[in-house]
Amino acid sequence: MSADASAGATEDQRASLTSRVLPMMTLSEGSSPLTRPLAPIPSTSARERAEARFQVQGKAIVTGGAGALGLISAQALLEHGLSSLCIMDLPRTLETSSEEIQSLASKFPSVNITKVPLDVTSIESIKAAFEQANKTMEGIDILCCFAGIPGCQPSLTVTPDQFSKVIDVNLNGSFFCAQAAAKCMESSGKGGCILFTASMSAHYTNFPQPQAAYNASKAGVAHLTRNLAAEWAVHGIRVNSISPGYMDTILNAGDSLADVRKIWDSRCPMGRMGDPEEITGAVVLLCSQRAGRYITGTDIVIDGGTLTL
Numbered sequence: 001m002s003a004d005a006s007a008g009a010t011e012d013q014r015a016s017l018t019s020r021v022l023p024m025m026t027l028s029e030g031s032s033p034l035t036r037p038l039a040p041i042p043s044t045s046a047r048e049r050a051e052a053r054f055q056v057q058g059k060a061i062v063t064g065g066a067g068a069l070g071l072i073s074a075q076a077l078l079e080h081g082l083s084s085l086c087i088m089d090l091p092r093t094l095e096t097s098s099e100e101i102q103s104l105a106s107k108f109p110s111v112n113i114t115k116v117p118l119d120v121t122s123i124e125s126i127k128a129a130f131e132q133a134n135k136t137m138e139g140i141d142i143l144c145c146f147a148g149i150p151g152c153q154p155s156l157t158v159t160p161d162q163f164s165k166v167i168d169v170n171l172n173g174s175f176f177c178a179q180a181a182a183k184c185m186e187s188s189g190k191g192g193c194i195l196f197t198a199s200m201s202a203h204y205t206n207f208p209q210p211q212a213a214y215n216a217s218k219a220g221v222a223h224l225t226r227n228l229a230a231e232w233a234v235h236g237i238r239v240n241s242i243s244p245g246y247m248d249t250i251l252n253a254g255d256s257l258a259d260v261r262k263i264w265d266s267r268c269p270m271g272r273m274g275d276p277e278e279i280t281g282a283v284v285l286l287c288s289q290r291a292g293r294y295i296t297g298t299d300i301v302i303d304g305g306t307l308t309l
């Protein structure tokens with residue numbers, strides 16, 4: 001802090017700030033699971049070493065896990081070695097997606113897969129859902145936040161309720177889920193990994209549809225990623241985000257969007273929307289304990305090159 005910036009603070013206030021903040025933010029060797037030496041991969045076949053590098057071990061929660069991107073990401077994490085999975089979503093979405101979730105569970109009979117209702121706009125709901133998951137899985141190693149809603153209202157007429165709802169679900173909901181998971185990760189002493197879903201819209205003004213609230217919410221998520229990564233490294237918690245461009249999901253389907261989709265494609269160097277499967281490599285990388293171990297506070301953009309134009 002410069003002499004000028006601290007001029008208004010008393011000596012006591014400065015001392016109290018230093019004593020509170022320094023221990024929280026200072027890493028010494030071995031003080032966090034992330035500063036301990038990396039165990040070598042046992043010398044086995046090249047294929048086994050490659051698999052070990054991208055293994056995703058432990059117990060994961062996926063919010064918005066019954067939605068398109070959440071479910072396909074959950075499957076990818078299971079394919080890479082997850083031992084327990086808790087799919088959290090709104091009760092009505094868990095209901096409408098129950099066949100897909102059942103079909104996923106049948107592919108991984110040895111994995112404990114549970115469904116827990118969650119409304120990310122309710123602190124009580126988050127508390128209850130994360131307590132239940134922590135108890136059932138006996139810990140939380142990974143949290144992937146996919147719960148989110150779109151919002152396409154012109155800024156001159158958007159109502160306070162419409163604007164606030166988008167911020168509440170996408171930004172506040174992501175933060176309070178991360179806080180609930182981080183408390184478990186910190187108290188276990190093992191640390192963990194948090195993955196947020198930001199969006200290309202965190203970095204770009206979509207055209208032609210107006211969506212200021214959505215874009216602001218996702219810009220908030222991308223910056224939350226950097227802040228929490230810096231704050232929680234001391235607890236061994238990595239925090240990253242992905243920023244998908246237009247993906248070929250229900251969110252972007254429907255006849256009414258046909259003309260708009262042509263505009264989106266014309267502004268994408270690859271000339272098309274993304275296949276949901278195309279986000280899963282980044283999800284696995286960021287959640288893997290070995291390949292992703294030194295990656296924190298970063299955002300991976302998966303947009304067919306749209307942000308280059």
Ligand SMILES: NC(=O)c1ccc[n+]([C@@H]2O[C@H](COP(=O)([O-])OP(=O)(O)OC[C@H]3O[C@@H](n4cnc5c(N)ncnc54)[C@H](O)[C@@H]3O)[C@@H](O)[C@H]2O)c1
Pocket residue numbers: 063064065066067068069070088089090093118119120121145146147148149150169197198199200243244245246247248249250251252
């Ligand atoms: N599809 C895209 O093109 C795209 C692009 C960039 C980012 N994203 C983001 O990816 C995430 C997943 O999107 P998707 O395409 O899979 O959409 P989706 O609608 O299939 O999934 C979103 C999920 O969030 C859940 N959800 C909504 N409100 C909730 C609440 N209050 N509490 C708990 N869960 C809630 C929904 O029930 C749904 O299952 C979202 O955050 C979205 O903003 C999507």
Ligand SMILES: OC[C@@H](O)C(O)[C@H](O)CO
Pocket residue numbers: 150151199200201206244245246247251252
């Ligand atoms: O920018 C890509 C997406 O986040 C997109 O803005 C969204 O699908 C619009 O609802």
